Amino acid sequence: MASPIEQFQIKPIIPVINFTNSSLFMIAAAGLIVGGMLLATRRRALVPDRGQSVAEMLHDFVAGTLRDATGQEGMKFFPLVFTLFLFVLTMNMLGMVPGFFTVTSHIIITFALAMLVIGTVVVYGIMKHGTHFFGLFVPSGVPGWLLPFITVIEVISFLSRPISLSLRLFANMLAGHIALKVFGGFVVSLGAAGGLMAVLAPLPLIMAVALTALEFLVAFLQAYVFTVLTCIYLNDALHPGH
Amino acid sequence: MSDPTQRNGGDGRTPSSPGESDLSARLKSLETRLDQASAHRSETKDPRPRATSDSRALGQAMRLSAEFIAGVFAGGMIGYLVDALAGTRPWGLIVCLILGFFAGMLNLMRAAGLAKPAKYDDKS
Numbered sequence: 001m002a003s004p005i006e007q008f009q010i011k012p013i014i015p016v017i018n019f020t021n022s023s024l025f026m027i028a029a030a031g032l033i034v035g036g037m038l039l040a041t042r043r044r045a046l047v048p049d050r051g052q053s054v055a056e057m058l059h060d061f062v063a064g065t066l067r068d069a070t071g072q073e074g075m076k077f078f079p080l081v082f083t084l085f086l087f088v089l090t091m092n093m094l095g096m097v098p099g100f101f102t103v104t105s106h107i108i109i110t111f112a113l114a115m116l117v118i119g120t121v122v123v124y125g126i127m128k129h130g131t132h133f134f135g136l137f138v139p140s141g142v143p144g145w146l147l148p149f150i151t152v153i154e155v156i157s158f159l160s161r162p163i164s165l166s167l168r169l170f171a172n173m174l175a176g177h178i179a180l181k182v183f184g185g186f187v188v189s190l191g192a193a194g195g196l197m198a199v200l201a202p203l204p205l206i207m208a209v210a211l212t213a214l215e216f217l218v219a220f221l222q223a224y225v226f227t228v229l230t231c232i233y234l235n236d237a238l239h240p241g242h
Numbered sequence: 243m244s245d246p247t248q249r250n251g252g253d254g255r256t257p258s259s260p261g262e263s264d265l266s267a268r269l270k271s272l273e274t275r276l277d278q279a280s281a282h283r284s285e286t287k288d289p290r291p292r293a294t295s296d297s298r299a300l301g302q303a304m305r306l307s308a309e310f311i312a313g314v315f316a317g318g319m320i321g322y323l324v325d326a327l328a329g330t331r332p333w334g335l336i337v338c339l340i341l342g343f344f345a346g347m348l349n350l351m352r353a354a355g356l357a358k359p360a361k362y363d364d365k366s
Contacts, residue, residue: 153345156345157316160312160313163316164309
């Protein structure tokens, strides 16, 4: 039985420029999004055809999520949020194709995406509100001797946000794919054992089928959660210190 | 045959009229107490349901899982950095890990809605 974590190995494809299978699938995801969107918006009809209505649904879905969390003035971040959502969703879904590499199962990728979000929040917050932005680390109504202590905890709590954001996406994708691989491996080893064992082999197969359905749900849900949290954090940059 | 039933009815009525009034009084007091309790509950719940839509609630629920670990992790990383920069080998890590534990706890309680939301989350 193959090792369940073998599927996450990074393999160089063009070693000279460090082009790996991870890079390949990121480019594939980006290409798929751009190509799909160009195809969908090629003929902008008043009555949309199939591709166009899918694109419109995606747009309305993300726009609604963003507007819910940040209000109308958050819509200037729409390109960022829409791109993040589509990129994460496409990478998650590409990972579900058997034999494909799951880019989001590497924490460095999800952490980079989360740092992009938090970097935007901090930079925009300081640009818009100046030093007032740092006021969000100083809680009100705290006795004076406790204040430095609480402020340090608040800063750590803020710094833990990109970690929790990336950790969630990464852990879900990693755990799901390992579980799928393990159950798939059970089918093979039970079948190879022969006799009574081979009779039991369909049981993990049923489980693997059910898990595959669950994984599709998780792949979508985690992309969605990433987007929702991005919107909530952007809301901090827009309205700090209320 | 009619005698026992009548007697029974009479018998039942004489003690039951004070019993009934007693019961209705108790019911009324129970009702007022229930009203108070439900009013109290809605009062305590009121500041919390910021879940204006399903998406917010879902995001909140998913957040809970990783919040705590992230707090401890962030504290540990800061401690490691402080140690590397200031050369205070074990102490920065120890202190910052404890602070990170507090921050993780705070994250967790905030995500669960048990603590006052952070200044930056408080929309008003």
